[in-house]
Amino acid sequence: MWTTLCKNVGVTDCPPHTFRHTWATWHYMANRDVAKLMELGGWKSLDMVMRYTHVNRDHLRASIDDIWGEAKSANRKIK
Numbered sequence: 001m002w003t004t005l006c007k008n009v010g011v012t013d014c015p016p017h018t019f020r021h022t023w024a025t026w027h028y029m030a031n032r033d034v035a036k037l038m039e040l041g042g043w044k045s046l047d048m049v050m051r052y053t054h055v056n057r058d059h060l061r062a063s064i065d066d067i068w069g070e071a072k073s074a075n076r077k078i079k
Contacts, residue, residue, distance in 0.1 A: 024052040029059075 002016050020041070028037050038049045 021052070024049075025055055028052050029055055 006012070006014055024037060024041055027040065028034070031037070034046070034049055034053060037052065038046065041049065043049045
C-alpha cells in the first residue's frame with residue numbers, strides 16, 4: 001500500500017519510517033504525554049522519546065498566561 005501510494009504521487013525513496021518523527025512530534029504536541037508516546041512508539045528508553053518533546057511551545061503561551069492571570073486574580077482576592 002505504501003509503495004503504491006508513493007508511486008502514484010511520484011515520491012521516491014520515502015520509507016514509512018520517515019514519518020515516524022513527524023507523528024511522534026505531533027502526538028506529543030497534541031497530548032503532552034511522554035509515557036503514552038513512549039508506549040505507542042515502542043521506545044524502550046526515555047532518552048529516545050525526549051527527542052520529540054523539544055518542540056516550539058509558543059502555541060502554549062495563552063494557556064500559561066491564563067494560569068498566571070488566575071494566580072494574580074486569586075492573590076488579589078486573598079488580600
